[in-house]
Amino acid sequence: MSDIFHMAPGDTLWALDFFLDDTAINLTGASVTFTLATGDGVTLFTRPATVQIATVTPCLRYVWQTGDMAAEGWFKGWFRVTWPFGTKRFPTPGSIVIECRN
Numbered sequence: 001m002s003d004i005f006h007m008a009p010g011d012t013l014w015a016l017d018f019f020l021d022d023t024a025i026n027l028t029g030a031s032v033t034f035t036l037a038t039g040d041g042v043t044l045f046t047r048p049a050t051v052q053i054a055t056v057t058p059c060l061r062y063v064w065q066t067g068d069m070a071a072e073g074w075f076k077g078w079f080r081v082t083w084p085f086g087t088k089r090f091p092t093p094g095s096i097v098i099e100c101r102n
Contacts, residue, residue, distance in 0.1 A: 005098045009072055012064040016098075018079055018090060020058040027054040031082045034062035036098070039074040049079055060090065069100045 034049040052059040060079045076095035081088050
């Protein structure tokens with residue numbers, strides 16, 4: 001089973017950090033988005049995210065905004081990294097599992 005990111009409705013304090021397993025990936029100069037979807041795959045939003053660490057142990061980050069997680073439930077998310085030469089989704093395969101409960 002994959003790791004689960006836990007939060008409560010309305011939480012904005014803890015950012016969602018995703019460390020890439022492949023340390024050979026260089027995120028220098030890349031742009032990043034984060035997509036949140038319902039558990040059954042309906043996209044709720046796609047918003048800008050950031051590169052926290054570009055090399056050695058690459059890390060992507062999404063900072064929650066007010067209203068992002070207003071309802072309880074199971075969600076899934078993923079990052080899309082865009083370089084001048086192409087794009088890649090992380091994680092692949094699968095998604096980040098997010099549980100939102102009080």
